Amino acid sequence: xxxxxxxxxxxxxxxxxxxxxxxxxxxxxxxxxxxxxxxxxxxxxxxxxxxxxxxxxxxxxxxxxxxxxxxxxxxxxxxxxxxxxxxxxxxxxxxxxxxxxxx
Amino acid sequence: xxxxxxxxxxxxxxxxxxxxxxxxxxxxxxxxxxxxxxxxxxxxxxxxxxxxxxxxxxxxxxxxxxxxxxxxxxxxxxxxxxxxxxxxxxxxxxxxxxxxxxxxxxxxxxxxxxxxxxxxxxxxxxxxxxxxxxxxxxxxxxxx
Numbered sequence: 750x751x752x753x754x755x756x757x758x759x760x761x762x763x764x765x766x767x768x769x770x771x772x773x774x775x776x777x778x779x780x781x782x783x784x785x786x787x788x789x790x791x792x793x794x795x796x797x798x799x800x801x802x803x804x805x806x807x808x809x810x811x812x813x814x815x816x817x818x819x820x821x822x823x824x825x826x827x828x829x830x831x832x833x834x835x836x837x838x839x840x841x842x843x844x845x846x847x848x849x850x851x852x
Numbered sequence: 853x854x855x856x857x858x859x860x861x862x863x864x865x866x867x868x869x870x871x872x873x874x875x876x877x878x879x880x881x882x883x884x885x886x887x888x889x890x891x892x893x894x895x896x897x898x899x900x901x902x903x904x905x906x907x908x909x910x911x912x913x914x915x916x917x918x919x920x921x922x923x924x925x926x927x928x929x930x931x932x933x934x935x936x937x938x939x940x941x942x943x944x945x946x947x948x949x950x951x952x953x954x955x956x957x958x959x960x961x962x963x964x965x966x967x968x969x970x971x972x973x974x975x976x977x978x979x980x981x982x983x984x985x986x987x988x989x990x991x992x993x994x995x996x
Contacts, residue, residue, distance in 0.1 A: 758888060759886070759888045760886050761885065761886050761887060761888050762885075763888075807899075807904060813905075813906060813934070813935055813936050813937060814897075814904070814906055816935070816990075816993075816994045817894065817906050817908070817937065817990075817993045817994060818887060818890050818894050818906055819890065819891075820887055820889065820890055822889070823887070826897075826904055828899075832883075832885060833885040833897050833899050833904060834885075835887070845889045846889070849889055
């Protein structure tokens with residue numbers, strides 16, 4: 750079973766497989782936290798909410814979601830403190846993040 | 853002559869009709885969970901009846917300037933086989949039998965919105981009301 754690092758990003762609660770994470774680093778300003786990944790990439794997040802979280806997965810038909818949202822960086826859904834949260838594919842998420850930053 | 857029952861709803865300044873056969877539920881007590889990096893018309897997800905529904909704003913999809921008003925408080929859950937979505941809605945205006953309202957229609961294009969899934973424009977209480985074909989709407993919203 751996957752164990753996740755659960756974090757807050759743009760008001761969403763996301764999770765990433767703990768095996769992909771190298772370390773956490775607080776930004777110099779102290780406002781945000783960098784999740785440093787083993788592949789050298791970083792994700793700047795608002796808050797680390799939980800570490801080593803074992804989710805109960807919500808299985809949903811993929812059709813409705815992916816067909817409409819194009820959010821391919823989301824792999825699965827899980828519930829965290831009664832909220833719907835997302836397990837991300839870090840590679841696809843970072844691609845999307847960079848694309849977004851370029852505008 | 854069709855005998856469909858249609859749900860009459862108001863979204864922003866426009867009114868729409870949806871085939872009641874595809875309407876599963878109207879809900880006003882949902883919690884919306886946003887999704888990062890998606891188009892503006894995708895407002896997030898809701899968890900209702902043990903399922904996760906993508907919430908769509910038709911107003912944003914057609915690029916209408918948002919009318920200043922309190923946040924939408926209703927969602928219409930629509931399903932057709934494996935496709936299901938939730939539409940943000942401001943008001944339920946009523947239910948009509950299509951054979952009754954079909955007496956007064958506008959020509960397509962006469963008063964149209966940029967939404968391909970509109971199949972007819974009826975006139976109810978002197979206002980244009982757009983009938984949306986749900987299957988076409990799913991195709992229109994789909995990214996592939």
